[in-house]
Amino acid sequence: MPTNYLFSSDVSKFQELIDLLPIAIFIKDTESKLLAINKACELQWGLSFKDLQGTDASQLFPPAQMEHFLAKDQEVFESGCQIDFEETMWNATLKQNRMVHTFKKPICDTSGKPLYLIGMFVDITERHMAEQRILEMATYDILTGLPNRALLKDRIERALEHGNRNRERVAVLFIDLDNFKVINDSLGHDVGDKLLQAVAARFVSIVRGEDTVARQGGDEFIVLLSNLESVFDAEAVAQKILNALQLHFLIDGKELHISGSIGISLFPDDGEDIWTLLRNSDIAMYHAKKNGRNNCEFFKPEMNRQAKERHSMEVALRNALKRDELLLHYQPIVNVNGGKADGFEVLLRWQRPGDGLIYPVKFIRLAEETGMIIPIGEWLMRQSCLQIKAWEKQGYEFPRLAINLSAIQFRQKTLVENIVRILDETGVTGHYLTLEITESELIEDVEETIKTLRQLSELGIEISIDDFGTGYSNLSFLKRYQINTLKIDRSFVRDIPDDPDDTAIIDAILVMAHALGLQVIAEGVENEQQLAYLALHGCTRFQGFYFSKPLPAIEIEKKRW
Structure with a gap:
């Protein structure tokens, strides 16, 4: 008043x-x-x-x-x-x-x-x-100074409103830096943070003032492009970003190189709301990574179906252990002397309700990407040991079980500790186990690899190189590392004795292995001609459908290998 x-x-x-x-x-x-x-x-x-x-x-x-x-x-x-x-x-x-x-x-x-x-x-x-600082902290990324997800959401919503009124396209570019974790882990988080700041500044210098570069989190960035006349405008910006990443970054005196994978979704073609556009650009980015990294992919409806299938499989895989849907099959490794099995390779199967028996090729990569490979790997190791114990109680004279280890499992700092714990809990000794690893798992952190292999050998566990000759072949590791067996990949066995290239490779592997005192197993033996050639040239151990397909434990017991 x-x-x-x-x-x-x-x-x-x-x-x-x-x-x-x-x-x-x-x-x-x-x-x-x-x-x-x-x-x-x-x-x-x-x-x-x-x-x-x-x-x-x-x-x-x-x-x-x-x-x-x-x-x-x-x-x-x-x-x-x-x-x-x-x-x-x-x-x-x-x-x-x-x-x-x-x-x-x-x-x-x-x-x-x-x-x-x-x-x-x-x-x-x-x-x-103080209020402005709080607002900035709530809407801007502290590390890079770029808009964060909250402010990005507001910017996209405004861009969509404008695009809708003026019938203009809007593009959302989802950028993920390739192998950033390697730099972060090897050079430290300080260097990683400075690299992210430099990448952010480079992105901002490429786009127009009216566009938005935001940090989604971690090594992920979003670029919002408004007022586009053509889809080619979005592709041109994506290519500029990829080209800009090709130039090296100088961080603390170190020359660093990094690439990126970009997924692009368009308004209104691929979605009319913020969440659909972000999701679809993320899906397209995943496909860019899958197709070799350092490239860009536009979203396609087919990708959405694949993403839904992948998500469905991921959820089902996470529940597979809880629901006891995983099981083991065993394929004999046969010794030519006497024709008896002197080992079995343990092979994982997934009995998914409604889908029947699923082979690892369908889900192991997903298990690795989601981290599920660690609990699945421990389960497989434990079940294998329990099966050894069960056969031992039934009075079977039992050879070694060969278990595949993925690179992620092999790089676990607690790998040896976890194996020792499982052996102790099941009452099985390491002499019953062989671990199969690939050549690529041996090329990183040589000193740590030597230490791990030595610890496994001290437990009585043998090491076998799986798919030998198909990966990164640096033959010096055969001399430096404690390795017992080489497994000749089935791709070399398939066309012998008719393919001269394959026979030459197999001959060389056998001569080299025998000279180094290593055992050799030939995988994928399916006929008598392959077996005869391999035996004639000094291979004494074989695995393949010629002898037996992988079988459940009860079938193995009936055959009494």
């Missing part, structure tokens, strides 16, 4: 009262001329009432601020009501603009007509800056 009393011509009464208050206070007439200001106003804002009395103070404040002050004064006089608001005000003492919260209230005569205006303002600059 307006205050209903006449402003006394004896200003000193008001002056004494307002001078007692610590907040800046002023009184104006209906023409916005100053009638009084208090001591706090003079001290805090560098004002002198002697110089300002009877003026609107336009000699002290910038024109834009004065225009705002006078407009607010008029609003009070015309409405007869109190108002409060935030505004910017020049502080002559500090010689800078400050953010203030201003209150203005009319002083009216007995009829309710406004005669004067009393106002006060509080400096809220520090509070405003």
